[in-house]
Amino acid sequence: MIIVILILAVILFIYFNVIPGKGHTLVSWISLIITLLCVLGIVEHDYNHWGLKTETQTSTQNLTSSVNPNLPILLYQSLGNGTEKVYLYKTNNNQKKPKAIKLDKVSTKVKQGKEASLKIRTTRYVYKDNFSRIMFSAFSHNNELKHREYIFTLPSNWKVISTKDMQKLQKQMQEKMQSQKAASLH
Structure with missing residues (x-):
């Protein structure tokens, strides 16, 4: 709606x-003020989530x-230089593959x-009232993600291991099992 008002104000000003x-001078000034207020409203809505x-x-x-x-482990995958981590988690034992956390904000x-x-x-932006919904609905900022926070609470017996370390651990376990099988055959 604010775009329609902006277009009408510009047309009236011209x-x-x-x-x-x-x-005509008075109407021209009023339409110029409305144009500037609409532009200001659009900028404030876009940058500062006004409304x-x-x-x-x-x-x-x-x-x-x-x-x-049987192994209480929370896995993570390092990104970039290793400061960012993508945690891989399961919420029940029937899950085949662990879910990764979402990385946006x-x-x-x-x-x-x-x-x-x-x-x-999860924190999202929603319209304050119906007036804001009517004025800014063209910009699709309703339900826009502001921030998502994952808080993992783990008992002391749980370990947090990277996927690379887990692969090394699995490889060592396989080698150990193969050496034990070979020793038991002799």
């Missing part, structure tokens, strides 16, 4: 500046091992606790 007449408020949703899930129910924490759980706190 029309009343081109055609001379009584009172929007934040809404936070929290969900908590139990965690199971990323690898094997994310932060993660791993802390100690009594039970293995995952809390996902």
Whole structure:
């Protein structure tokens, strides 16, 4: 709607500046002010989320091992220089593959606790009121993600291991099992 008002104000400003007449100067100035206010409103909405408020949703899930129910492990994959980590988690033992955390506007924490759980706190922008919805609906900022936080709570017996270290560990276990089989055959 704000785009329609902007277009109409620009047309009125141009029309009343081109055609001379009584009172046209006043209408021209009013349409110029409306044009500037519309542009300011669009810029503020786009950069500072004017007309929007934040809404936070929290969900908590139990965690199971990323690898094997008997090995309490949370896996992560390092990105770039290793400072960023993509955690791979399972919420039940029936899951075939672990889920990766979403990387868009994310932060993660791993802390100690009594039970293995995952809390996902998602903050989104939503319209403050119907006026904002009507004025800015063309920009599709409703339900836009502001921030997502993953909080992994792990008991002291759990380990956090990278996928590379897990592959090395699996390789060592296979070699050890093969050497034990060979020793038992002799």
